[in-house]
Amino acid sequence: MAFIVQRNPNPHSDADRAAALANPGFGRFFTDHMVRIDWTQSDGWGPGAVLPYGPLTLDPAVSALHYGQLIFEGLKAYRQPDGSIATFRPDANAARMARSAYRLAMPALPTELFLESVQALVELDQAWVDDGPEASLYLRPLMIATEVGLGVRPSNAYSYLLIASPVGPYFASGVKPxxxxxxxxxxxxxxxxxxxxxxxxxxxxxxxxxxxxxxxxxxxxxxxxxxxxxxxxxxxxxxxxxxxxxxxxxxxxxxxxxxxxxxxxxxxxxxxxxxxxxxxxxxxxxxxxxxxxxxxxxxxxxxxxxxxxxxxxxxxxxxxxxxxxxxxxxxxxxxxxxxxxxxxxxxxxxxxxxxxxxxxxx
CATH class of the missing domain: 3.20.10.10 (D-amino Acid Aminotransferase, subunit A, domain 2)
Known part of the structure; x- marks a missing residue:
């Protein structure tokens, strides 16, 4: 799938990004963009888009807020010695997300679309992947039910989202039991x-x-x-x-x-x-x-x-x-x-x- 790309008009400055990468913590800072793909019962998966990172607008009656149809994954992208970027077993994350979707009566995102979404986001935000010891870019794919209504049944609309956050060593002062x-x-x-x-x-x-x-x-x-x-x-x-x-x-x-x-x-x-x-x-x-x-x-x-x-x-x-x-x-x-x-x-x-x-x- 060719992703529609809408670049963030106000990305982080080089200085702000460098400050975040110097002490990222876990899930404290987020990159300039995110992925969104919507699904409806009538049309299936729509076109993928890379959008500026920002808040979502949700009706108070969307299914996810009431009946908990919300699944997610977690994987990392790593800077390689030659300067390229790779991720670890993303196909396994895609397969597990599909199994989670089945258990919660949600549509499964095809593996290829999952992998393409990861590539589309990392390609655009690759400056956020540091090369320090144990540094990586944490990727958080998630899917939420977005149908408006209070009926207790599977939603007829969902949104797949992918956001990214730089992370450093989990143990800043060394591995501690x-x-x-x-x-x-x-x-x-x-x-x-x-x-x-x-x-x-x-x-x-x-x-x-x-x-x-x-x-x-x-x-x-x-x-x-x-x-x-x-x-x-x-x-x-x-x-x-x-x-x-x-x-x-x-x-x-x-x-x-x-x-x-x-x-x-x-x-x-x-x-x-x-x-x-x-x-x-x-x-x-x-x-x-x-x-x-x-x-x-x-x-x-x-x-x-x-x-x-x-x-x-x-x-x-x-x-x-x-x-x-x-x-x-x-x-x-x-x-x-x-x-x-x-x-x-x-x-x-x-x-x-x-x-x-x-x-x-x-």
Whole structure:
């Protein structure tokens, strides 16, 4: 599709953009443009447009505001050593967005249109992609229901949007392990629910438990299964990994997908990358009892969370209403950090890409 391009008449100055890139934080600054593609039941997907970044005008009665038909994705664009820009496995993000759309009775954006939207925006706003250590351009595709009316049914109109925000190192002063809280009072998702869809409602429902974790002096909440509150699912908005053993014989294990946790793209990639590095990797059910006993015996040596934002975040300590324990020596583990470096090196073009995960944009 050829995108209609309407350039922003008042883009950020070079000085303002440089100031934003010097200390971007996460989601604080946005590039000069955004993508919009509208869908209607009668005409399907309309023409794509790259527009000046700015507010949306929505009727108070649009479906998204009342019935929560809102899905989104997250991926990054990285400056490569030769100055070009690439993104990591965008086809996987497109496929997951299509699955989320199906679960919420929304139209699926075709993969090619998803990829073209990313390329159109990054080509225009490529000056926002910094080449500093761990710097990247975070891309946020989203889709909302835009039909006006209060009938409880799937909307007959939707808008796909794509915005971009520069981000720097997730850990500005170095990678620091987090302390996590095991939530037994709240559940993120139940069998048959929307746990494996990336929809806004999942995140809204998680905030009370995250606030509880912070009240307990923890950085993040860990979700357990909704039936027994025993089996580990994921951490906040990230998937979890457990490292058994050490050195070349280390084995990494992540909770298996049951339909109640998000199938993370970083999660899937690490299963493959671990094998490339000589580790064995697997998916399995892991209970909180297994977690605590493994740390006590020394069999379980490291735990880390993974996701687009922080790549890999070590977990150093666990707390619950009944007990608490430390993982290893409480610091970042060597397997976690080796995996983190390997993934970042691949994404930024400093290491070979044998699986052809990088998608060149410029």
């Amino acid at each position: 987090v302390t996590v809280w095991l939530s037994t009072e709240f559940s993120r998702a139940a069998p048959g629910g929307t746990g494996d869809a990336k929809c806004a409602g999942n995140y809204a429902a998680s905030m009370v438990a995250q606030a509880q974790a912070q009240q307990q002096g923890c950085d993040q909440v860990v979700w357990l299964d909704a039936v027994e509150h025993r089996y580990v699912e994921e951490m906040g908005g990230m998937n979890l990994y457990f490292v058994f053993g050490s050195g070349s014989t280390a084995r990494i294990v992540t909770p298996k997908l049951t339909g109640t946790l998000l199938p993370g793209i970083t999660r899937e990639s690490l299963l493959i990358l671990a094998e490339d590095l000589g580790y064995s990797s697997d998916e399995a059910e892991i209970s909180t009892e297994d977690w605590q006993a493994g740390c006590a015996s020394g069999e379980l040596t490291e735990v880390f969370a993974c996701g687009t934002g922080a790549v890999i975040t070590p977990v150093g300590q666990v707390k619950s209403a009944e007990t608490e324990w430390t993982i290893g020596d409480g610091g970042p583990g060597p397997v976690s950090m080796r995996l983190r470096k390997a993934l970042l090196d691949l994404q930024t073009g400093r290491a070979p890409d044998p699986h052809r995960w990088l998608h060149r944009l410029t």
